[in-house]
Amino acid sequence: MKVAAELLPSQGPITAFVFLNTLQALEGLPVEEGMKKGSRLFGCQVYLPEDRYREHLVNGRILREDLEAELEEDLQSRGADVIAGLVTRKAWRMAMLEFPLRFGPTEELQWFVAESGALDHLRDEMHDSLRQPFINETRQWAMRDLRMKTSESGIHRQDSLLQHNLFGDLLARFGADSIERWSDATWETFSLQALWRISRHGVHIRDDHPLPVPQPLRHQNWMQLATGEDTDRLVHDVLIRFCAAYADQGFAPWALPKRNEGLFRSFAALYGQPSGVPDAWMQGLTREIQRIERAGLTPLQSVLESLELLGVGEAEWPEFIPATCLALRGWAGLLWQMEVRADRVPVPAPPGTLVEFLAVRLILDRVALVATARRHGMETQPLSELRNVLQKMLAAPPQASIAQRAFLVFQLAQVLGWSAPRLAKLTKQDWHDLIFEMEAFSGHERRRLYHEAFERRFRVNSLDAFIVHACRPAKRVESPRYQIVTCIDTREEGFRRHLEEVAPTVETFAAAGFFGVPIYYRGAADAHFATLCPIVVMPKHWLTEEVALTLEEEHRRRAQTRKAIGQASHQVHVRSRTIAGGALLTAAFGVLASVPLVGRVLFPRLTSKLRRRLGKFVETPPVTRLCLERSQDPPGPENGHVGFRVSEMAEMSERLLRDIGLTSGFARIVALLGHGSYCLNNPHKSAYDCGACSGGAGGPNARAMAAMLNDPRVRAILYQHGVEIPRETVFLGGLHNTCTDVVTFFDLDLLPSSHRADYEFVIRTLAEACERNAHERCRRFQSAPLNLSFAAAHRHVEGRSQDLAQTRPEFGNASNALCFVGRRSTIRGLYLDRRSFDQAYDPKSDDAEFTILGRILGAVVPVCSGINLQYYFSYVDSPGFGAGTKLPHNVVSLLGVMNGPASDLRPGLPWQGVEIHEPMRLLLVIESTPDAIRKIMARNAAVERILRNEWMQLALLNPDTKDMLLYRRDEFTPYAPITTELPQTESSTNWYRGWRDHLGFAQIRPTSSPASHH
């Protein structure tokens, strides 16, 4: 059960989107094995289709040398083995990779051979230098050996006779008499025909060691193979509806009866009653449930009984139970999450719900199997024999046919230039080896190789760029105008880069976007606490916001108005679905609905402006405060227990400053920016919010941290610990809206008037950086013209966020591929195309135990690899691992989305959110040494698991020598850069303009000081 539960999707309510490795349960395995096992368990693809990679080979995204290098590494010494005396294993595999091979069912291949001219013309891919020898060899052989009835020498007598039998009629068909006058075209055709025949003849041998074919596990699989009927369809129809009713968080006006007695009991109560006319197949269900009720079985006992009745022995459980749970994995996973993370849903499920789910599912499975088997006239007593009955109905498991194998050899022989006479010399053992080699390098293996080459090309380009750029002299910005700390998010890479271009005197840092403040937070206008910290952390503190005392009266009045409006709109929402209320609403006021309908669809920006203006009258008054300081222990959500002690504040503040290496050289203003995304009509909205705040906006965290750092008592403690923050330094907390590219600050009323001018500079430069950032984002939106001005681009992204019809309000972290942990000065001025997570870390200030780096990696490795692999799997198999296209999505139970009226829940990211992604494992580059990493891996099991099993690629940049080490197979090996130069550009805009796809690296070298212009 536990194995099954770990495999299930870890997505709870979709309002807090969770970025975790889809195959997290398999992270204990090396990545290749984990991928393979995951692919089989989930029945999904883990790599792109081969054709996609081959396209990349054609357009230069993958180079031939990448393939060769990866093959070399993969095969090691085995690459030099010669197969069948013809070719080395490496060359053989290279040929299988490089040239498109045609696979297909036997019938299709036979048709293809007969109709497409495959036997008339050599393959186009065949190299020119091979063509003539290929034909000449066959020609000589035909002239010399084939025509003679008996060989003169007598040695190859047997062979020749055989060959004569094989080719005699072929010669006759082409006209053996006129053989000396055959044209070149005839010889080409003849060579191919001969090759085809010899291939067919050669592969016609007995398979001594056929590759194992996985056998189906569940009864449903067997039933589907034998009769074509899917019993899961029947079962899921009931189960989805029921699970949705059980999991419902209060959408349906009527709650499920007896819900509080648990899933099993409430199912038994609902379906155990005799009800009018159930579906034909469910007629046995009532009796079965009543029997179980009478016997008084607990859910667990019922599971055991079902397994026994189905004839599933204990040895099979470890595979059978996960497979059964995975058959409806979205719902099963959600119930499991409601059970184990009860703090994240308003209406949780009690422990043991997943077992109850399994019990219900197995009962339904049994009933459906019996009904289906009966309809097909099968024996159903006892049910435990059903699998054997079905197995007998099936033919032998599918295996490669002669034609399929022969056609592969035929294709490969051409591109390798093997003519018929060469193959004719092969012995039986040779043929055997050849076939084994061919099938051992299966589609899955080829795609893995391709994938590694795909990653390699990017890795080489990135590491080269890092090395070249790091070698230039670098130091921190001297006496910066202001400093800014953003989230490590890839979206902030672009934002910071533009800011640095707009204002070169600004210094930027990055830290995980909850700024080390894990909290349950409730704003002044919120009804509930939201969790703002990474999913792996359980917050221990609560934080609330309240309106300034002077505005208390105003606040109360507005809250009442909001409440009235809220209640009214809820009534409209619910009543419009009833008889009387609906009739009144639709008949009397329905036509008025056309006004917002037309307005919001045709004029989204205008309508939203209007709404915002009206909203001004009811929103919370502008001056609010965080209840930051706690007066009573322990921390809790009640008054007095909210907030932190000063010592806790100091501890968190110091940790953040030390983590990012900002312990000296403070500017007059230090801004901390959380981020969030605002968009409409998007159930997956929280997937665009801050990943480090588990799908929330990190504004409150930034605000809290800034307030702590401004507290003189905190500063006093920090001073004692050796961090001196100058008196004139002011911290500002803010929020970056990544969808509209707008920055807002909190607690501005507390800003000293002495800092007014500094603040205005901050605002002006940030606004310009936002416009440019929006402009760079627009290049990825197909519906935004490439020639927009900065201001127009900003308007465009604002429009996107207000548009009901917009399915791509932004692209989130879709372009992620890199993660850099080190000093900003090392990579400042390097164009990273919004593809890099960036965590500030100063190796110089770390201790001998690498405490700081350990702390950083403890968060960065799981969080970033979670985001990266979530995108990876949602991209490579969108309908399987991802959520598919979002257009038919349907919000259910206020928790998730289904496809259309009923389907499994869709965890994962929708296609519209990942379509620009390049699926690659994240490449983590750290300014550090192997010693540090080894120490940290020994301390932290999660980091060790991910890095050692290579679910993330790791490279180390030596902080002093700028040498690069690559970590593979648990070894650090020096990486030798290929290039020593990078393209140079005046500004980011100059580099990216006019281009929609991913871009290469470049160094930004402004020639003149940037002026404020558009």
Next chain:
Amino acid sequence: MDGYRHIIEWLGLIVVGGPLLLIPVLGIPALLSYPLSERFITRAGQTVVVAGLLASLGILGIMLTVHTNQVPIDIGNWVQIPHYHLFLKIEFDRLSVPFVILSFVLCGTIGAFAARYMHREPGFNRFHVLYSLFLAGMIITSTAGTIETLFTGWEMVGLSSALLVAFYHERPAPVRNGLWVWTVYRVSDAALLLASVVLHHASGEGNFDKFLGTASWPEGHTVLTEQQAFLVGLLILIAAIGKSALVPLSGWLPRAMEGPTPSSAVFYGALSVHLGAFLLLRVSPLLDQSRWLCAIVVLVGLTTAVFGAITARVQTDIKCALSFASVTQVGIIVAEIGLGFRYIALVHILGHACLRTLQFVRAPTLLLDYHNIENAIGARLGPNNSGSPNGLSEGWRMWLYRFALERGHLDSILMDYLVRPFLRVFETCDALEQRWTDWLSAGDSRQSEHARRTAAAPDDFL
């Protein structure tokens, strides 16, 4: 007098001809594998809708200024043989003009919505071809002056709807549900076709103004006798039941939610679900003739309303909840028609269509809405058990919940008592035929049926 007729004829041509022209403009290039740009497709759709909307507003304006209630436009006799003639005619009156305007407004809005919502979707072109087919179907049905014309539009709506439900044809569920919708539509089409045959047989006319009287809607008086009116009316009611998802054929409406959100919104939630009610409105003089017919219509309407309201209360997903809410209101509208409140029914249709479209289009934003409302109210929005029959014993309440959750068992009843027996007849015939052919060919006559799934390529083995 004639001047304005001339103008209306021209405007009418724009109203009906525009959408009809759009089908080949979008469809033929696709057939010739010449993909059109998203921009062009969107522009073409918008042009047609805006022109059509302006033209229909123009017609409304003219009709109001010259105080006329009915403007028929003849397109002539297309087939004329003894005992039968196929006459095409469109008509602008107090019923069709509001309906045409409604169709243009909603289709236009949703067209603009879909242009962005469907952006970069592989089926963008297909969606818009089906959309233009649907639009043309709606306009023709609304303006039809003869039952044959109406049938043409009715079929176009049905075809495009079924194909849009099955829009994601790479997954099995949409295809299955699309087929379900299509089957129900065919039943309702058959009823409408029969009605038109019976009409021709009884009165020799398919023209509404002939058999429903020349007075403009809704004041017409039918020339049919009570029995004839009852028979024709009953057939038309069956057609309406299928198209408007009334009991017992309500099961298809939630199934239609398989398509992309905009198509569910405008097509099933708002427009096509009202076509049955529209048809009843169009032939309302028949209802006046037969009291029994009225009683049946009211009964069907009220049953549907009650059924929809009960079922909607247990739906946990937004689209199904909205579709059962639509069923409820359409039931009430039909009951209103049966009771003789024609204008109320018309206003009810217009209002319901607009509100429901807005709700469907906003369906994906449900989570955000709930979040905002909860923040405003300051409490969780749980189930309120509104309308829950407290007087009932627990057993009955349980039964009622199950009844609602299983959607009144309507689909399984249809499946077990209608579809299966129907199929069994054909399966029996098929078995007989096979025996016959086996005998003729002295052996197995259908080898192809035994063909197994061919072995996959060796590559498929992991």
